Amino acid sequence: MLTIFGRSPKTEKFCDGHSRRDFLTIGSAAALGGITLPQLLRAEAQQSLGRQHKAVINVFLPGGPPHQDMWDIKQDAPSEIRGEFQPISTNVSGIQIGELFPKMAKMMDKFTIIRSIVGAAGGHASFQAMTGFAPGNEPTGGWPSIGAWVSKVQGQVNPSIPAHVSMFYKTSHNPWGDPGNGGFLGMAHGPFRLVGGKGETSKTDNMVLKGISLDRLQDRNALLASVDRIKREVDLTGAMDGMDAFTQQAVGILTSSELVDAMDISDESPETLERYGKGDSEFRADGAPKMTENFLIARRLVEAGARVVSLNFSRWDWHSGNFDRARQDMPMLDGALSALVQDLHDRGLNRDVSVVVWGEFGRTPKINPKAGRDHWPRVSTAVLAGGGMNHGQVIGETNRLGEYAVDRPVNFQEVAATLYNQIGVNLRATREFDLRGRPYSPVNAGVEPIRELL
Secondary structure, eight states: OOOBOOOOSSOOOOTTOOOSOOOOOOOOOOSTTOOOHHHHHHHHHTSOOOOOOOEEEEEEOTTOOOGGGTTOOOTTSOHHHHOSOOEEEOSSTTOEEETTOHHHHTTGGGEEEEEEEEOOOOSSOSHHHHHSSOSSSOOTTOOOOHHHHHHHHHOOSBTTBOSEEEEOOBOSSGGGGOOOOOGGGOGGGSOEEOBOBTTOOSOOOSOOOOSOOGGGTTOHHHHHHHHHHHHHHHHHHTGGGGSOHHHHHHHHHHTOHHHHHHHOOTTSOHHHHHHHOOOBOOOOTTSOOBOTHHHHHHHHHHHHTOSEEEEEOSOOOOSSOHHHHHHHHHHHHHHHHHHHHHHHHHTTOTTTEEEEEEOSOEEOSSOOTTSOOOEETTOEEEEEEETTOOOSEEEOEEOTTSSSEEEOOEEHHHHHHHHHHHHTOOTTTOOEEOTTSOEEOSSOTTOOOOGGGO
16 A cells, blocks of 8 residues: 555654654555555456446545534424534525535535434444445455455556545544455455554555655645655665566556646645645544545546545544534535535536545434533434435435434445445446355345435
């Protein structure tokens, strides 16, 4: 994997604790979910490539976002449940959402809100959003992530851009920073990780590009300097002579101008950058930074050839100060998500690129004494856009207090099935075997895509 490391609050260190310097390591992947480029390339060389390019951008909100303060406002509920935010009308008659999403409200015809996500396992983890499956009872080798299935079935569009890319920051609470892995499909189909975390402590022994902190992603000179340094070191050491063809190709991808260009947003117009907003690279508590720029980079990655891009955004486990934190984070999400979806439409990608935004569960209807909401696995919410789907609608409904689904419950598997369907994975024909030779499909037998979206 390629890792562009974030900056620790105290100092910048290598993942193995060495002093600060730039280096390139090519070796085996020790971190679960990571891959080395040679592994990826060997796997992709064994299958047909260059099929129709559709893509998925999977946005995970770590911690469990409060559904009743975002897209399922309960205006008629008692004050201890209703909260502080008012509903606002959207450009679709009859649909209202929370007042902190005014940009999204103006283009509601390009979104679908699912207010009735059920089946959350209840743990603080990205697992269900990344795989569609609840943890436990896993096949030998583990459940592959959505990106791993797509990588296995469809391969790369562009040999310079991995099919499965992640901008998940490694978080202090590890399950919030886990973008999934290749599972029984193998590490070669795990995510190509573009960002790291604060205070890197685990040794990864992957292909590592150092010298770029989160707040320097917009600095093309920094990107190119790191790439040039890799090329120079490889040339001086003669390392290429001892590498096999796939490892040499891996170095080619790492130093490819196409990958650098996809990560470099300095050539975007000031107007575009303003729409996405200025992110916050600080790691707070055990969550992820609020990097709105990563929504833009995700769009650039799929344009360059990535099929599945995942990212985590902020920390939503608000047991206290729910409304103050919402006033900070929700406008940032509103701006970045609206800018992404509008960009997809403006660039003619709205039929090819699906977007999903969700967390691991919802929050309690009743507000606790600390002005927070606690864990509530019974129901949560998700937003979808793009992918050629039928938008401008709300799917499902919760009761007056936002406690449970009273109409059209939708589970994680159905959302995953919809994403697979729109990216072109044939759910009936796709079957792979776990490490004991047992056959599995991307979703359980009988699970169908969400009919209202097709």
